[in-house]
């Protein structure tokens with residue numbers, strides 16, 4: 001099993017490898033005002049935030065601009081799944097927002113993934129800054145083996161995850177999103193360079209919510225995750241800043 005040290009790739013170094021830079025807080029809130037309020041409450045305890053469908057649909061790119069302008073790093077979780085040209089144009093727009101990471105669906109296929117990677121790289125060069133990392137989502141964790149069979153895929157979710165991770169690696173994606181249970185297998189498939197960003201994190205004693213395949217921050221880091229996505233255990237905590245600091249501390253000691 002790789003240690004967190006062996007996965008500190010050049011890509012990870014570019015994004016920052018301090019424990020605080022490895023925690024991404026999911027800003028799953030319904031408005032820009034609530035997002036700003038949460039970021040203010042968390043204060044210096046975190047620097048990296050995930051903006052997903054809920055917030056992006058409600059508040060649009062402006063909230064991303066405001067957060068990046070105030071020095072926050074952003075993981076824009078758009079899960080793009082489109083024809084290559086449209087995917088590339090969406091990635092260009094995301095790159096203009098100066099985000100650090102954007103998600104695409106690996107099941108969009110090699111052509112779409114390569115188009116996304118090329119669009120990110122060329123947008124980075126044009127803007128004279130680092131290109132956003134293209135993260136591939138393999139099999140979303142709510143899908144079980146029987147759901148894949150229903151879709152006509154005669155494989156287990158685990159096999160499909162490994163297959164899609166390999167395709168994402170071959171297409172030049174910088175990382176994958178994976179559940180804690182998949183980290184070790186994916187790391188074996190994609191080698192040390194790719195980022196592995198892991199949701200489904202639950203510090204000991206916190207509420208599981210609707211997540212089923214969970215791990216503690218320390219276990220996920222020890223399995224080879226480069227970044228952890230944590231939402232409700234921090235955003236719903238009585239003191240979000242303390243909750244974030246405690247996860248950062250657990251990352252540091254792992």
Ligand code: C5P
Pocket residue numbers: 026028050052140141142177179199200201209211229230231232233
């Ligand atoms: O609140 P919680 O910690 O469960 O939030 C996890 C975040 O990670 C949510 O924004 C969720 O959409 C996202 N996510 C996930 N499982 C995946 C992919 C993304 O929980 N497979």
